[in-house]
Amino acid sequence: MKKEGKTFVEGKSGEAPDAVPNGSIAESAKIETVRTPFKTVLKCKLTDAETLAYAREMADVHAAIAQLEADMKSLATEYKGKIALKLARLETLSTYVATGHEHRSVDCERVYDYELRLVTDVRLDKQEPYIIEQRGLTTDELQRQLALIDK
Helix, strand or coil, rough: EECCCCCCCCCCCHHCCCECCCCCCEECCCCCCCCCCCCCCCCCCCHHHHHHHHHHHHHHHHHHHHHHHHHHHHHHHHHHHHHHHHHHHHHHHHHHHHCCCCCCCCCEEEEEECCCEEEEEECCCCCCCEEEEEEEHHHHHHHHHHHHHHC
């Protein structure tokens, strides 16, 4: 007879059945019990303590998931900002490469030449063109020259 994970061999009055040559069972043989251990998965009812422990762990896991999702959104927002900055720089660089120039703040000097009656704006960084702009003196600028001479 076999029961739930254990092998039983039973005989009459503690004797194991033995086969004899004519097919009858000898009554004098001993009963042998064989037990074979094994593991299996079975449904088990949780105790109140186990249920409470699992409920607490479930709440902790739920809170951890919420925190990770918030962190993920924060990182996504942060990285979107970083990507936007890089895209803006990429656009600026592509404009420089396409046009071959950029606009920079350059130290310059304005020279008033009263003999030639010219105003010349020149670059001080020695790049070409050295002369930025040249124009004639205005009447206001000529008046300043007279004020300087009178003193």
